[in-house]
Amino acid sequence: MVAGAHDRRDPRGAQRGQERSLITAQIILDSRPTLIGGLLVAAGAVLLAAKGLFAKHLYVLGLSFNDVAAIRSVMAVPGFALLAWLYQSRSVAPAGHGLARNDMLLAVLAGLICYYLGALANFYALTIIDASVERPLLFAYPIFVVLISTVVTRKPPSPRVLLALLLTTFGVILVTDALRTELSASEWSGMAWILFCALSIAIYFLISGELTQRLGSGLFTLIAMTAAAIGMAIHYQFAEGWENIDLAEAAWWTLIALVVFSTVLPLFLMAEGVRRVGAAKASLISTLGPPATALMAYELTGEILSAGQLAGIGLVVIGVLALEIRR
Template identity: 30%
Template sequence: MQTKRSFWYGIAIGVLGIVLFSSKAVMVKLAYNYKVDAISILLLRMLFSFPFYVVIAYVYGKKHSNHVVERKDYVWIVFFGFVGYYLASYFDFVGLTYIKASLERIILFIYPTIVILLNKLFLKQPINKIQLGAIGLTYLGIIIAFWDEVVISGTDTYLGGFFILLSAITYASYLVGTGWLIPKFGVMKFTAYAMLVSCVCVFIHYGIIYKTNLFSFTWEVYVLGILIAVFATVIPSFLVSASIKMISSSNFAIVAGIGPISTIILAAVFLNEKLTLLQLFGALIVIIGILFVSIKKSKA
């Protein structure tokens, strides 16, 4: 009975974590209404997240690992923090200046297929026919949803889609590259270290371009920055990790399917975004394809 209760509790916190993660794009789009640029809102996200990850790094940094951690492992953390959190986040925020939040989530959702392709390219891991078919199905859905948006919104959609695709590729590269590194540090410690690297990268980026004064925004922008940092970054990262631990990664792959759906709903409520029937059909194809790929990958 306890196991069953824990399973459904894991499902519930997984759903909450995914919905909170999905709210990020919506809140970023809301912030753009106040004439703030991508690097500025990204700076606020990292600035307000920074103290949480400092505390996490301090607490978990005291715990000893059973694995031997070498100096070069910390160099890899810097690299993956730069690629997986800084670049991926920056590309995502820039892409959101050009396309809908709902379309952004649909494109980002394809990262598991990129993981499989990168594993094939660099680690020589085989791709079976079922996975190949599911990947093809996923990209067919992207083409359907994306092409219809180009017809409606114009060629800026290409640029936005390109940046979101770059975000998905860099995040997938992070996942592929860190598979051997995370066990050495542990999930919490590694994530905190990588996020701190990302924060520093954003601080440097902002310091170099310095287009706007950090204290010149309206109060709504700061509120949204805090909400993005706490409720769309820090809290869901813990919820998702706990959910995977409780229900397994294969079951979580099914739960993650609500990500694009929740973003579409939130974008409709708060941004008045509406997807056409063709785009909704494309989104459904993407979700089915990704779920199939994720479940098969988890069972492999």
């Protein structure tokens, strides 16, 4: 009798088990795009964080900020073209959407603002101020994203976004030891250039969040970076002259590493991440960059992290988790 009763209860128990399994599977499938998008942005931010280390090494090798900014931008175009072709061949771009003129112009504008004007400002500022001042100012751009979004949408950010913004911003300041830095008169100029670069990154994030939905991250990034490269090429011809380039072999290899690992690949990862999670979340997730820079500097140069820097890394991670974990 017990066995028979157990057998009669099995169909309903099995059905309930199947329903729970289906619900669990659906939850996983629904959350997977957001999770993958967050991981893509985080990976891109870590790779981009090495840009300053590459730049400082190239300055030691005798390159100017114009050399680094322009050659990097022009060398990156073939890589973006290749990745855009791969994206297109795998049907990553949204189907059924042609290249509208306004979309193309907005992508060009985003590239010129962020990766022409913003990149020039960033590389120039690195010749004036120390990286410990540059990093927290540069990664303050989520503040600009939130402020611009608030003005455009006329909707205040949620308490969770404000908490995440506060935690990540303060964490970045601690990680980079900015609170202990005394600025000279010349460094105030460098700070202003970095803040301009941070604003340009915020504008790029907001524009890309709209256009990657329609164009796909591959095509959008290719258009934006090609526009920036054209601007850089023209600028460099007037500032230095392409015919005057004379670099050592070590400089060329360092530039190639900068282009591949800290320009092309991370920007595609971040563009795809923005498409999946949106500009506001992506901008905050990308604040993982400064802690990553501090850790890489520790590994490469033996720089010892202070207790405050370790606390800052923890705050950034907590801020990202506060943003990503659903209520």
